[in-house]
Amino acid sequence: MLFYIIRRLAIALPTLTLLIVFSFLLMHMAPGGPFTAERELPPQVLANIEAKYGLDQPIYMQMLEYIYGLVAHFDFGPSFQYKDRAVNEIIATGFPVTLTYGTLSFIVAVLLGGLLGITAAIHRNSWLDYFAVGLSIGAQVLPNFVMGPILVLIFVLWLNLLPGGGWNGGQWQNLVLPVIALSTSYMASITRLTRSSMLEVLHSDFIRTARAKGLPKRVIIFKHALKPALLPLFSYLGPIFVSMITGSVVIDYYFSTGGIGIAFVNSALNRDYAVMMGVTILMGGLTILFNLLVDLAYAWIDPKIRY
Amino acid sequence: MVKSAFIGGALAFSLLSTSALAANLHPETGEKLADEQVFTYRILDEHSSLDPQIVEDVTGSELMRDLFEGLYNQDNDGNLEPGVATHHDLSEDKTVYTFHLRPEARWSDGKPVTAHDFVFAWQRAADPKTASPYAWFVELMSLKNAKKIVAGDMSPSDLGVKALDDHRFEVTLSAPLPYFPLMTTHATTFPSPQWAIEAHGDAWTKPENMVSNGAYVLAEHVPSERSVRVRNANYWNNEETIIEKVVTLVINDENAALTRYLAGELDRTEIPSGQYPSYKKSHPEEAVSFPRLCSYYYWFNHSDSGPEAFNDKRVRQALSFALDRNVITDRIMQGGQFPAYTFTPAVTAGFEVPEVPFGQMSQKERDAKAKDLLAEAGYGAENPLEFTIVYNTSEGHKKIAIAASQMWKQKLGAKVTLENLEWKTFLTRKRAQQFDVSRNGWCGDYNEASTFLDLMHSQSSYNDGKYVNEEVDKLLSEAKTAENPQANYTRIEEIIADEMPIIPIYHYTNVYMLRANLKNWPINNAEQNWYSRNLYKTAE
Numbered sequence A: 001m002l003f004y005i006i007r008r009l010a011i012a013l014p015t016l017t018l019l020i021v022f023s024f025l026l027m028h029m030a031p032g033g034p035f036t037a038e039r040e041l042p043p044q045v046l047a048n049i050e051a052k053y054g055l056d057q058p059i060y061m062q063m064l065e066y067i068y069g070l071v072a073h074f075d076f077g078p079s080f081q082y083k084d085r086a087v088n089e090i091i092a093t094g095f096p097v098t099l100t101y102g103t104l105s106f107i108v109a110v111l112l113g114g115l116l117g118i119t120a121a122i123h124r125n126s127w128l129d130y131f132a133v134g135l136s137i138g139a140q141v142l143p144n145f146v147m148g149p150i151l152v153l154i155f156v157l158w159l160n161l162l163p164g165g166g167w168n169g170g171q172w173q174n175l176v177l178p179v180i181a182l183s184t185s186y187m188a189s190i191t192r193l194t195r196s197s198m199l200e201v202l203h204s205d206f207i208r209t210a211r212a213k214g215l216p217k218r219v220i221i222f223k224h225a226l227k228p229a230l231l232p233l234f235s236y237l238g239p240i241f242v243s244m245i246t247g248s249v250v251i252d253y254y255f256s257t258g259g260i261g262i263a264f265v266n267s268a269l270n271r272d273y274a275v276m277m278g279v280t281i282l283m284g285g286l287t288i289l290f291n292l293l294v295d296l297a298y299a300w301i302d303p304k305i306r307y
Numbered sequence B: 001m002v003k004s005a006f007i008g009g010a011l012a013f014s015l016l017s018t019s020a021l022a023a024n025l026h027p028e029t030g031e032k033l034a035d036e037q038v039f040t041y042r043i044l045d046e047h048s049s050l051d052p053q054i055v056e057d058v059t060g061s062e063l064m065r066d067l068f069e070g071l072y073n074q075d076n077d078g079n080l081e082p083g084v085a086t087h088h089d090l091s092e093d094k095t096v097y098t099f100h101l102r103p104e105a106r107w108s109d110g111k112p113v114t115a116h117d118f119v120f121a122w123q124r125a126a127d128p129k130t131a132s133p134y135a136w137f138v139e140l141m142s143l144k145n146a147k148k149i150v151a152g153d154m155s156p157s158d159l160g161v162k163a164l165d166d167h168r169f170e171v172t173l174s175a176p177l178p179y180f181p182l183m184t185t186h187a188t189t190f191p192s193p194q195w196a197i198e199a200h201g202d203a204w205t206k207p208e209n210m211v212s213n214g215a216y217v218l219a220e221h222v223p224s225e226r227s228v229r230v231r232n233a234n235y236w237n238n239e240e241t242i243i244e245k246v247v248t249l250v251i252n253d254e255n256a257a258l259t260r261y262l263a264g265e266l267d268r269t270e271i272p273s274g275q276y277p278s279y280k281k282s283h284p285e286e287a288v289s290f291p292r293l294c295s296y297y298y299w300f301n302h303s304d305s306g307p308e309a310f311n312d313k314r315v316r317q318a319l320s321f322a323l324d325r326n327v328i329t330d331r332i333m334q335g336g337q338f339p340a341y342t343f344t345p346a347v348t349a350g351f352e353v354p355e356v357p358f359g360q361m362s363q364k365e366r367d368a369k370a371k372d373l374l375a376e377a378g379y380g381a382e383n384p385l386e387f388t389i390v391y392n393t394s395e396g397h398k399k400i401a402i403a404a405s406q407m408w409k410q411k412l413g414a415k416v417t418l419e420n421l422e423w424k425t426f427l428t429r430k431r432a433q434q435f436d437v438s439r440n441g442w443c444g445d446y447n448e449a450s451t452f453l454d455l456m457h458s459q460s461s462y463n464d465g466k467y468v469n470e471e472v473d474k475l476l477s478e479a480k481t482a483e484n485p486q487a488n489y490t491r492i493e494e495i496i497a498d499e500m501p502i503i504p505i506y507h508y509t510n511v512y513m514l515r516a517n518l519k520n521w522p523i524n525n526a527e528q529n530w531y532s533r534n535l536y537k538t539a540e
Helices: A002-029 A043-052 A059-073 A087-122 A127-141 A144-158 A172-202 A205-212 A217-245 A249-255 A260-270 A273-301 B002-023 B058-067 B115-126 B135-140 B146-150 B180-185 B194-205 B254-262 B276-282 B313-322 B325-333 B363-376 B395-412 B423-431 B450-456 B470-481 B486-499
Strands: B038-043 B072-074 B080-082 B085-090 B096-101 B161-165 B168-172 B216-222 B226-231 B245-250 B268-270 B287-300 B386-392 B415-421 B437-443 B502-514
Touching: A002 A059, A002 A273, A043 B135, A043 B146, A059 A273, A087 A127, A087 A172, A087 A217, A087 A260, A087 A273, A127 A172, A144 A172, A144 A249, A144 B254, A172 A217, A172 A249, A205 A217, A217 A273, A249 A260, A260 A273, A260 B423, B038 B254, B058 B216, B058 B226, B058 B245, B072 B180, B080 B085, B080 B180, B096 B115, B096 B180, B115 B135, B115 B146, B115 B161, B115 B168, B115 B194, B135 B146, B254 B268, B276 B287, B313 B363, B313 B395, B313 B486, B313 B502, B325 B395, B325 B502, B363 B395, B386 B395, B386 B423, B395 B415, B395 B437, B415 B423, B423 B437, B437 B502, B450 B470, B450 B486, B470 B486
Parallel strands: B038 B245, B038 B268, B386 B415, B386 B437
Antiparallel strands: B072 B080, B085 B096, B096 B168, B161 B168, B216 B226, B226 B245, B268 B502, B287 B437, B287 B502
16 A cells, blocks of 8 residues: 555656646747736846846746756745735635635535435435436536626625625635535536436445345445445546635636636736746646545445555 | 834824814815725736836736825826925926925835935836836836946946935936926836835735835735725825725626625726616716726738738728727717727827817718728729738627628628737737737826827837838927927827828726715826825715
């Protein structure tokens, strides 16, 4: 097991390096640069700024210096767009925001989705099943950019219960709408995934044996069926957890939460190279980490899997 | 030491505010004031910086005007009024200005604001080490040696600025510049606190480190979410300030911002294009539209990479004539925008809109003339005019481009392709003259016609269409030093209306939802240089 973890981490390093190299090159290939603006800068002014940020160097030197700063000082460099701020700082303020609403949404999605899925599978073809499936389809067809405005219309304008956006240090009032908007479509997928895999497990031989033995239904479902039924769900949960905690552009944009999701898109549009690299590395690193955790969790769930 | 000075200031401030609150009436108008004087407004994007010498965006400059104070301020009509400077003397040859600074001006830490702070700030703006994107503004101000300093050929200490003593600031220009004093309301020229910058480096703009000399100090800043400024107890004119706290919220989506305005969370936000008429009806006291110092226009590419057809004046005229501006302002934008037949907006100070012939015609006459002109130039059904319009991604630009292409197709039989480009790609293509016709907007840097017309100079770096006209160049150069340059500006507009290097489309308006009890918003200030200390809220 330990050897497996070490080996996986060893593979992660070249993966991350490749990610950095490719993102760096792709980013610099995009037309324009961080200082291309409506008001074109006079050449001398531009040269001074480029010299300050090291953009006058050849691209391989820029990349080497970037990697050196990252490895030696864990420094993601200065933002080109927000001139009195470093990328470390932008991540440090934006990431906790998305981490908070992302984790909450994840918990809501998994708990509600899992519960609905299991209920639907156990009571297949009953009104409970139709309700759960209906709800999940409803949630799936309402993407969060439609959900957001509808929620705001109801809770903010009509009922006047909640603020229409902002973060406010993460007050619960500011969390409710983003969490609902972000979790619903994930919840829908989890419901359908859990339902179908639970159904499959419930029809397998070992469950029939357990039933034949006369075990109570509760024991069959929670002791025998649940774990194998969750297996396919697990490989789905790793990536969605990462995508939820690194933020949703739509949520950040619509609810003005100031998270890292919008920073990613804005940095790409602004050609704010350092911020874009910082967020890419953050997302890449987290993806690798959570894939590893999911794989380890497999071994716990399914005794047949051994590393 | 610093702390005790601050507490002293805070005490003095609370005493003052109690006496004002006791009366709770506006000292001049006698209106009953609201108990809570908090002004909350929306901004589209996080500001680029809170450093006056480095900030480059409009919203950042708005914060700067609250946090810092330069030599002069603008009043509600955009005229100069004293700031840190009470007045200035001008030398006989009009190149040396001596500004007299008020001795009572203080930084938020209690230190006096002196001429040395201005010398430091202006040298800092020009210094290549600061690498300010607004270093060009120092060149634009014609400060002596500015160009060479920015280029790194001279030391910043050679800049034409000098502290004669603590309260006399002397500025030497390389050539007379009639509108120089107007430029001292710009953030780049605001003083900056050398001691704070040297103590904290780039982190000096953090709320805990920042020292400023404006009516407000920065109390809180959550990047990309909010910033809060509260009254500066040490501000020399703090007594007259009424708004206690100003909150800036970053809301990227204008519809979300409007919703939050309607929910009562904001005092000011923009109305998205096309929605003004319905809000004017539902909220007549809050929906406002007033002129803005900006112009929307299409460039023709006059360079070799542009279509050959555009070398023919008649083609350019035909396209401009056939564009029905009223459809664009009244049906698409619907925010009270003004159809444009000149490049410079009418709201520009001192600028009289010349009666250009094509502006006087009816649209029917223009359409007929357009058809004749294009036929004369040899384009018609057999040989249709073909070109592409490029614009950056935006619903508004797209609607206008579609409308324009339809008008040109129906009236002139032109085959127009639309090309939508992401912002930076758009700018790159425009700079490299890789376009036929491109969408443009230009807002004045200062309130004088040359801020627009300079774009028509053959050497201007903003002359994206590469238009060259020697007479225009000559008129612009003369205007720089002329006692009254208005005649030159009128002549240039006449040339533009005839030669049509661009198609002027409309002149902008600010279209806001403004809380009815938020008073004294400077709607007559064309540059929209507003100061929170001039605003106040009345009791509803």
